[in-house]
Structures are given as structure tokens and as C-alpha cells.
Amino acid sequence: MATKQHNQSDCQEYLQQISDYIDGDLRPELCAKLEKHMSGCTNCTVVVNTLKRTIELYQVEEDSTDLPEDAKKRLYSRLSLDDFLK
Ligand SMILES: [Zn+2]
16 A cells, blocks of 8 residues: 655645646646646645636636736635745
């Protein structure tokens, strides 16, 4: 019953790229790395899925392509990601 070792410092690095990834601003090779990491990391997958859903809601309501910074911060803090983003 060996669980794959979860490396939090990896997550921290990837989570800092997630908003760029969702905005489509992340370089393709970094996207590939992030997607590879997410395939083995529930933590980051949940973050990306939640952010995507939140941004979709914003786009419907605000007709905007950008999630406001304060909304991102609120979302991160609701997800208890403050530790990751320090
Ligand atoms: Zn991760």
C-alpha cells in the first residue's frame, strides 16, 4: 500500500504557475510539465479545476477574460493555499 510520495515544494512551484496556465500565458513546455505533475497530484488538479470553474462563472457574469486579482486572492485563501503562495 505504498502511496506515492507527495512533494509539497513541487506543488508550490506549480501552483505559482497555475494562474498563468489558466490564462493561457504559460509557456508550452511549462504547461506540459504542469499537466504531467497534475496527472499524479490530486491537490493541484483540484486547484486548477476549481479556478477554472470560478473563472468560467466570472466570464459569464462579467463578460471578462480576466479574473480580477482580488478574486484570485479570495479564492486562494478559501482553498487554504496561502501557505503555498508565500
Ligand atoms: Zn501538486
